[in-house]
Amino acid sequence: MYNLYYICMRNRFVMFIRCMDAQITNNFREAEIYTRPAQGNGLWTCALLPAILIFYDNIYKVSPLYKLITCVSIGLLAHSILYLLFFYVSCLVLRDTLNAGCFSAAFLSALPIYLKLEQSLVVAIALPLMAIYIFTFFLKLALVKCPKTFTIGEAMLVSQGMSLIIVTMIARVVLGSYYPDYAETDATMHLINTYVFTVFSTVGLLVAVLYNLEEYNRTFDKLVFIISLALLYTLIVLHVSYGYNCIPAFVYFIFGNSVRVRLFCFWLALVLLSVFIIVVRTRKGDRANTVTRKVFHLLATLVFISGILLDVYFMTLAAGLIFCVLILIEAIRKSKINPVSPFLQYAFDIYKDHKDSGNFAMTAIYLYVGLACPLVIVPREAKNPELELLSGVLAIGIGDTAASWFGEKYGTMKWPDGNRTMEGTAFNVLAQMVAIYMLNIFDLLDSPYMYIRTAIAATVSALVEARTTQVDNLVLPLVTILAFQSTTIL
Incomplete structure (x- = not known):
């Protein structure tokens, strides 16, 4: 086993990647850009998501929207590789706006969209450019504005995921209105997508508002007011998107099925147990070790394994909505609003992993995303x-x-x-x-x-x-x- 390991490490390609990784690390240090402390930058992770999408696109007769997102991911992969080559030379590219590499990568996506999917030239050019712009925005935000939070590979993977989610939302709304093939034909998935994307957009607006909130407005009353407006916005969008029965349809979807009712009660019990454990541990003030944190892995596993095997539709809806809740909780923790933010910060300090060296509680969010991502992919x-x-x-x-x-x-x-x-x-x-x-x-x-x-x-x-x-x-x-x-x- 040891001999096999060292033989692999002496491979020329592996040696080149390791040298490239080391040079990129030196360039980041010279530019005073600090990534999450780790032995490697995880350059290989930028290929994971596009590789999975390309594989599924080739072995199954997937939907036109899935094919479209796969084509977009090809451009994102090319742009990620270009960024790595730029980083190998210098980190100045993180200070620049869009460059010629963006258009080259977008072309790799536009070509199959135009020729293979037979979309209009406007769609073939606009969607890849939009995806690359969003990817670039999140990548620079992750590496420059969030020091010690991501490795380069993790930042690229997260940026790819965010870009593909947003482009999927836009493509579903825009193309679904004009092209029947891109409209959701499954009524249940239409309901799920409508609610998840609406809540996701609402949380995005909430995060933006909390980030730009003035210091004197960071009060509990103002938080309640902002969340109330967000709920009103959500109801209006759902009413426009799904119709006047948007709330009854949602309630019936959950409580009109005996399996879903039992799942809901089971999940609720696990959530209450998790909250109880967090509150008790936080009051004691004892730092959680690795084994203690794995208890939440098991609780989350029970939720997902029961949902996936018994009702994958309900699990998809719940996963999307709870992900939005997690993002909102993290935004409130960082917004410094008394008395909510200090309690969340203290709980984070108790349970944080050694890899949470940056500004955000990424390990917990990664856990949830890791369990839920197969439902989307x-x-x-x-x-x-x-x-x-x-x-x-x-x-x-x-x-x-x-x-x-x-x-x-x-x-x-x-x-x-x-x-x-x-x-x-x-x-x-x-x-x-x-x-x-x-x-x-x-x-x-x-x-x-x-x-x-x-x-x-x-x-x-x-x-x-x-x-x-x-x-x-x-x-x-x-x-x-x-x-x-x-x-x-x-």
């Missing part, structure tokens, strides 16, 4: 998608949690140049296999070749977890999806 047209939908649950909810507990308690043999143990890595794979076996025993999961596919994907994710210095919660679910995709030949 895996297309509905995929055959037997259960394992891929469970990628986040298996990789970080079960595998990473098991590896952390077992490695800390019983691990003795450490991986070269790291603090992860080989025993923890082995238990990571074993835990994922046992989880799949138990789900099969209780007739909750039955997918072709699921044990072989899980063994391959679990091994890949466990090895990446053992070696990567990037945030596990963000990259492991995507790596696991890619690993499951590689097994589709079975």
